[in-house]
Amino acid sequence: MKWTWLRDYLGITLGTVITALALNIFLIPNKVAAGGVSGLATVFHHAFGFPVGMTMLALNVPLFLASVKILGTRFGINTLYGAAVLSAAVDLTAPYTPVLTSDLLLNSLYGGVVSGVGMGLVFKFRGTTAGTDLAAAIINKLTGISVGQALLGVDFFVITLAGIMFKSAELSLYALISLFVTTQIIDLVQEGPSAAKAFFIMSCSPDAVSDAIMTELGRGVTLLAGCGAYTKSERNVVFCVVSTSEVSRLKDLVYRIDRQAFVIVADAHEVLGEGFGSYQGRRL
The missing domain is CATH 3.30.70.120 (Alpha-Beta Plaits)
Incomplete structure (x- = not known):
């Protein structure tokens, strides 16, 4: 039993590090805010200079506390661990990650693929990274809106906000591409290819x-x-x-x-x- 728990936390750790690399190499430097808390933190980073990892943690902590109060402890320690490690990994790896290309399409596609692999591993090993998952669950509890619709609404808000803050509808469109690719790769990692x-x-x-x-x-x-x-x-x-x-x-x-x-x-x-x-x- 203890080895299974160790495997889960190692898998969550690996997944969060891969996600952090996707953010730092492809998405954050190019202002591709593909929804979620990481997208919101990307907006704050470019608008106010806040470090992305610490901003993600600052946004996740109140969300986590609110979810415990409203939803109970169903999200558990794995959620808190995943959110904390991802936030730390983003800031710790940022100084050492190169920007491979300035092409927005390439950054959107590869950022979506790599972050999808990372998030897929986190989910596969029974973890989450908090963020919009918690926000969507809270909205569902308070309003009755389905989790899927709430999640879509939150991500759409973040992407729209990024377009307004960066004064670029084009960046929002690229963010949508990245978000779509991420969700597809997450499913592929969790379910495997059609074998x-x-x-x-x-x-x-x-x-x-x-x-x-x-x-x-x-x-x-x-x-x-x-x-x-x-x-x-x-x-x-x-x-x-x-x-x-x-x-x-x-x-x-x-x-x-x-x-x-x-x-x-x-x-x-x-x-x-x-x-x-x-x-x-x-x-x-």
């Missing part, structure tokens, strides 16, 4: 299809009870997950048995057990 495909197969011969999948591909199959809304006829839906290299073989197999089969293929970003990966998280 498998999930098949939902509606066939007149579900038993034959199931037997063929199990014998020819060696994959497990689940039969889901289904009923046609129009015909009211009951029929089993064949559900199966295969690796990407087996997709063509499975489609050939299905249509060899039933040329009229209806097949849905969906991305499965993380598959655990039954011949795929195993869960490496905390033991409960």
Whole structure:
């Protein structure tokens, strides 16, 4: 158990350092305030000369205290740790990080990618860096607005404020690009690339299809009870997950048995057990 906790804090630390490097190399020097507390701190840094890390901490502390009072202790010590380490990492690494390019598009894209990797690691190891997550949760509690909408609203406010303070709508547009890239990379880091495909197969011969999948591909199959809304006829839906290299073989197999089969293929970003990966998280 203690080694799992140590792994989590090491993962959170690594993630915050990577995020700090993304801010210092790509975003802060080029005034790309891609939402969140870091974006607000970037605005204050260029407007008033405040150090970004200390400004982030100064903004996060009251947010954290307010969240404890309004929401209880659900965010826990990992949130406080992540926020503190990120703030320290931003200020400590700032003097040693080079500005690689002045091209705003490159800074927005690479800043989004690198910060997404960092934040994804923080979330993957059960941490957060406070900031707008707390603000959105507080708004949700007080007003009933969904967390997603509140988060979008807060980030939009920060990006708009940056555009006004820097007198540049262009910078706001680049910040939106960076924010979008960051969210996509966060999901990719947490879920992993699409390494498998999930098949939902509606066939007149579900038993034959199931037997063929199990014998020819060696994959497990689940039969889901289904009923046609129009015909009211009951029929089993064949559900199966295969690796990407087996997709063509499975489609050939299905249509060899039933040329009229209806097949849905969906991305499965993380598959655990039954011949795929195993869960490496905390033991409960």
